[in-house]
Amino acid sequence: MSVATKDRTARGALTHPDLTRLDDVNRDVLNVLKTPGKGWWAMLLISLAGVGMFLGAWGWQMYRGLGVSGLNSPVGWGVYITTFVFWVGIAHSGTLISAILFLFRAPWRQSIYRAAEAMTVFAVMTAGLFPLIHVGRLWHAYWLIPYPNSRFLWPNFKSPLVWDVFAVTTYFTVSAVFFYLGTIPDVAAARDRATGLRKKLYQVMSLGWQGTDRQWHHFGKAYIFLAALATPLVLSVHSVVSWDFAMSIVPGWHATIFAPYFVAGAIFSGVGMVITLTVPLRKIFGLEAYLTTKHFDAMAKLCLLTSMIVLYAYLSEFFMAWYSGEEIERTAFWNRLFGDYWWATWTMLTCNGLVPVMLWFKRVRHSIPALFVISIFINIGMWFERFVIVVTSLHHEYEPFAWGIYRPSTTEMMIMVGSFAWFGFWFLLFTRLIPPIAIQELKEVMPPPMRKQKEAH
Amino acid sequence: MAHMHVPSEVPVRYLPRSKNASMIAGALFLVGLISFVVRLRQDPDSAWISYVTNWLYFTSIAIGGVLFAFATWMTKAKWNWSMRRVSQSFVAFLPLSFLFLLPMVLMLRENYFPWIEMMATDPIVQKKVAYLNIPFLVTRNLVGVTVLFGMAIYFVYLALRPDMGLTEGSEENDPARASWRERLTQGWMGQEQEEVSSYKRMTTMAPAFVMVYAVVMSIISYDWAMSLEPHWFSTMFGPWFFMGAFWGGIACTALWSLYLRTKHEDFKHHIGLQQRHDIGKLSFAFTVFWTYLFFSQYIVIWYGKLPWEQAWIVKRSDPTSWGPFWLLIIGLCFLVPFAGLLGRKAKMKPKLLAFFTSVIVVGLWLERYGVVAPALWHEGDPVFSVWQPLIGCMFLGAYLFSVRWFLSTFPAMQIWQPMVDPETLEAELVHAE
Numbered sequence A: 001m002s003v004a005t006k007d008r009t010a011r012g013a014l015t016h017p018d019l020t021r022l023d024d025v026n027r028d029v030l031n032v033l034k035t036p037g038k039g040w041w042a043m044l045l046i047s048l049a050g051v052g053m054f055l056g057a058w059g060w061q062m063y064r065g066l067g068v069s070g071l072n073s074p075v076g077w078g079v080y081i082t083t084f085v086f087w088v089g090i091a092h093s094g095t096l097i098s099a100i101l102f103l104f105r106a107p108w109r110q111s112i113y114r115a116a117e118a119m120t121v122f123a124v125m126t127a128g129l130f131p132l133i134h135v136g137r138l139w140h141a142y143w144l145i146p147y148p149n150s151r152f153l154w155p156n157f158k159s160p161l162v163w164d165v166f167a168v169t170t171y172f173t174v175s176a177v178f179f180y181l182g183t184i185p186d187v188a189a190a191r192d193r194a195t196g197l198r199k200k201l202y203q204v205m206s207l208g209w210q211g212t213d214r215q216w217h218h219f220g221k222a223y224i225f226l227a228a229l230a231t232p233l234v235l236s237v238h239s240v241v242s243w244d245f246a247m248s249i250v251p252g253w254h255a256t257i258f259a260p261y262f263v264a265g266a267i268f269s270g271v272g273m274v275i276t277l278t279v280p281l282r283k284i285f286g287l288e289a290y291l292t293t294k295h296f297d298a299m300a301k302l303c304l305l306t307s308m309i310v311l312y313a314y315l316s317e318f319f320m321a322w323y324s325g326e327e328i329e330r331t332a333f334w335n336r337l338f339g340d341y342w343w344a345t346w347t348m349l350t351c352n353g354l355v356p357v358m359l360w361f362k363r364v365r366h367s368i369p370a371l372f373v374i375s376i377f378i379n380i381g382m383w384f385e386r387f388v389i390v391v392t393s394l395h396h397e398y399e400p401f402a403w404g405i406y407r408p409s410t411t412e413m414m415i416m417v418g419s420f421a422w423f424g425f426w427f428l429l430f431t432r433l434i435p436p437i438a439i440q441e442l443k444e445v446m447p448p449p450m451r452k453q454k455e456a457h
Numbered sequence B: 001m002a003h004m005h006v007p008s009e010v011p012v013r014y015l016p017r018s019k020n021a022s023m024i025a026g027a028l029f030l031v032g033l034i035s036f037v038v039r040l041r042q043d044p045d046s047a048w049i050s051y052v053t054n055w056l057y058f059t060s061i062a063i064g065g066v067l068f069a070f071a072t073w074m075t076k077a078k079w080n081w082s083m084r085r086v087s088q089s090f091v092a093f094l095p096l097s098f099l100f101l102l103p104m105v106l107m108l109r110e111n112y113f114p115w116i117e118m119m120a121t122d123p124i125v126q127k128k129v130a131y132l133n134i135p136f137l138v139t140r141n142l143v144g145v146t147v148l149f150g151m152a153i154y155f156v157y158l159a160l161r162p163d164m165g166l167t168e169g170s171e172e173n174d175p176a177r178a179s180w181r182e183r184l185t186q187g188w189m190g191q192e193q194e195e196v197s198s199y200k201r202m203t204t205m206a207p208a209f210v211m212v213y214a215v216v217m218s219i220i221s222y223d224w225a226m227s228l229e230p231h232w233f234s235t236m237f238g239p240w241f242f243m244g245a246f247w248g249g250i251a252c253t254a255l256w257s258l259y260l261r262t263k264h265e266d267f268k269h270h271i272g273l274q275q276r277h278d279i280g281k282l283s284f285a286f287t288v289f290w291t292y293l294f295f296s297q298y299i300v301i302w303y304g305k306l307p308w309e310q311a312w313i314v315k316r317s318d319p320t321s322w323g324p325f326w327l328l329i330i331g332l333c334f335l336v337p338f339a340g341l342l343g344r345k346a347k348m349k350p351k352l353l354a355f356f357t358s359v360i361v362v363g364l365w366l367e368r369y370g371v372v373a374p375a376l377w378h379e380g381d382p383v384f385s386v387w388q389p390l391i392g393c394m395f396l397g398a399y400l401f402s403v404r405w406f407l408s409t410f411p412a413m414q415i416w417q418p419m420v421d422p423e424t425l426e427a428e429l430v431h432a433e
Helices: A022-031 A039-062 A079-092 A094-105 A109-110 A113-134 A138-144 A162-189 A196-205 A213-246 A258-284 A293-324 A328-338 A342-359 A368-394 A409-433 A438-443 B017-043 B044-074 B084-107 B112-117 B134-166 B175-184 B191-224 B238-261 B267-269 B273-304 B307-316 B322-341 B344-349 B352-378 B387-410
Strands: none
Touching: A022 A438, A022 B344, A039 A409, A039 B352, A079 A094, A079 A113, A079 A213, A079 A258, A079 A368, A094 A109, A094 A113, A094 A138, A094 A213, A094 B017, A109 A293, A109 A328, A109 A438, A109 B322, A113 A162, A113 A258, A162 A196, A162 A213, A162 A409, A162 A438, A213 A258, A213 A368, A258 A293, A258 A368, A258 B017, A258 B273, A258 B307, A293 A328, A293 A342, A293 A368, A293 B191, A328 A368, A342 A368, A342 A438, A368 B238, A368 B352, A409 B112, B017 B044, B017 B387, B044 B084, B044 B134, B044 B191, B044 B238, B044 B352, B044 B387, B084 B134, B084 B238, B084 B267, B134 B175, B134 B191, B191 B238, B238 B267, B238 B273, B238 B387, B273 B307, B273 B322, B273 B352, B307 B322, B307 B352, B322 B344, B322 B352
């Protein structure tokens, strides 16, 4: 520990031990943008088919009305809201990785943040569809937008649902700008190698980037300011989403811990999704030297931390429900564990609390296949968490005569599954258009090309 | 941002011993003790409220500071290398805190816990009997605190041990330092070996400590604060309490580091611009975070408007009693440090940083009181009296003395630093500043 060999202290040596030359980075990363292989086309076809299913089911619902879903009294929120919250949650780790970890000077973010940010933007795009789907009559969706309408009615600003519209739109705007800003130097690097139509596109996108000192200076300043501005958003957006639930006095929803609990859960699922996406990305495009076990180890630790926070929230909710002494609270949580939807709750507890226990072991954290499998469990578990919160609380509210069972219909499930295809479609396009790994930040941590390697430190 | 440079040879520096400082700490302790005894004869309930709230506060900032040492160790932070020992030094207060806890768990019954009497008549409180009963309360507090403090002390022991091999001859003829070195170097395995062994153990136990911290601090907050209004419950209460403690630990680390700077050139040099900027940023970030947790709890209760739930807030926002007091807390915990630490200068200039972290430390002290006291308050009592700070002097004296003793007995800057850690991603972000 106190004695270091020379090569270990070289800049970047520990993050990317196999990278030695700066031009390798450009070559390898820009290679991703070249004519894609069969695997890529196959995945694109699958996701297009999924998008077709998605649009078909949605069209069917618009044609027949919301009755084709399983939504009814008393469960008026079901798979749509669950999936909406799920995707907003997925969107979270992007800003965490790009903004908060940047401010904390955690260098392992540099290889994954581009993919994470892209994921964020696409996940919000996916999430944004669900309120539109859920309103049923799409042509009335503009009612969500707060403006004094012809009936002189304002939207109810006291409703957390309206806050949500603001929160999610703000989040989308800022994360899209942040994402775009970070890509500029890389798109310029791609521009310098591209030809034809692609070159024209990159010319527009790179905003005339030349890489001068002045431009870098402005870029650096803009980046850190945006990072600082985006940081509160990581907390605020999912807090507002949680208040969609917590503000009401539905048993199981009305809990003070909801805001930080949702934020932690969102980061948990988001980092899980980043692992799910970067493992194939690394494999298909041969980016093993760029996404090393170190990065996966760090992501796994982040998953572990957030999993512990989420588990703390689960346990404190169960404890507090018992401690409250309120019959309704106690029944709600008893029903959650042993009621009609026990399977959903136990899936959630297993996937989010039990499976991540494996991440305590370094061997698991360093095994990429194992991480991939665990990350899928996390995705499933976090979807179920929202399902548990939405459905178990609604189906079993105060009056026994108003209890009921909700079964998601095929249309709903098709739309839910289709949303993954829609998300995947955008992500696939992204890997073809924008360098999925930040070239410029990687280069900053690599040994500078000098005739004589200077002594580090 | 410049690359975090840890010098290869950290100088062995102690906080100079000072008779005056010990006398002041001793005098504070005595004043507090006498005040407590006097108050106990006048109005025992109020005396105990002051005792418990001050215990909660000083234990919070001490264990919060140790948590900060753990957290920065676990995340392999290097920027705070010169302040590690300061955060670790708070561990010296923990044995005293344990002693202070004993009268609380042994002597406080009906005079402090309203649920004991309510248990006879109140059906809701009766349902909580499995948790709200004295034997379990005493057990869980003693066991929890023992485990938590024990882990903290063991961690600091591990951190101190390798230093002891490097201080020989630089103890400035101080017998206490030498004798502690002897005690801590039993079974010495050699410098390299010690560093490796300490590093491994510290890294392994850190996550476990964090979990124990969350659980035990939640229990403390439930038992000594939340359960005083037995119909009220809030899942946020534990996190709000222990994150506040963490924040207090960070602010106190800043204050003690700034104090060290005035004592020697080396401290002045090594607790530099970078360190102050970073700890200022953290103090600021946790100001926002405290407010976030406070607000998230508040708005859910306000919006829900459930009678048993909002009673807690209604009591604390009554304009004729606790309202102004809580406004002051929000001012000191949020408005002043938020506005003050927003800019870069305030974080870097020692005097400004000391001022704003002091505001935080005072604000948090009032907060611990404002959480507990309204629950046991009766119409007509004063909201705040001079007894609160007077009795607090007892804890303040003990805290100042123990931390000062630690920093002058052990090197005030950690000498061994895990310089190159194969696990770390050794890299920097150049354009961050």
